[in-house]
Amino acid sequence: METTEADFTQTFRDLSELSLDDLKEAKIPESAWGLHQCLKSKQIKEFLKLYVEKIENDKIDDENRMMSMQKTNPRYILRNWIAQKAIEMAEEDDFSEVQFLQEILRNPFRTNPAAEEKGYAGKPPGWSKRIAVSCSS
Secondary structure, three states, rough: OOOOOHHHHHHHHHHHHHHHHHHHHOOOOOOOOHHEEEEOOOHHHHHHHHHHHHHHHHOOHHHHHHHHOOOOOOOOOOOOHHHHHHHHHOOOOHHHHHHHHHHHHHOOOOHHHHHHHHOOOOOOHHHHHHHHOOOOO
């Protein structure tokens, strides 16, 4: 993940949302953007092979694996670009986005349709690379 600059949080969440059959065949959709980024590495197929073998050898049911991983790997995290939108709205005395973020971050493991619609589990938009955050932010 480090060499491909994949997002660690998203990569593990992606692993939790793909079936062992898909992982076995390295069928990684672009929507699984963290794990998809790992496809840039030649080592990912070997990792997936070893991962699937371990799960199968341990006789872990795929559905239980996915549910267990989804309980520990958040769907949503507060990313700079998400916070920036809330900050800009709050500066205009509109705190609705701050309140919405509080709501989804209380349970970041559960899929939230409104957060999905806003793209909060999606790949960060290109403009977000220009955001500079200081330690005093």
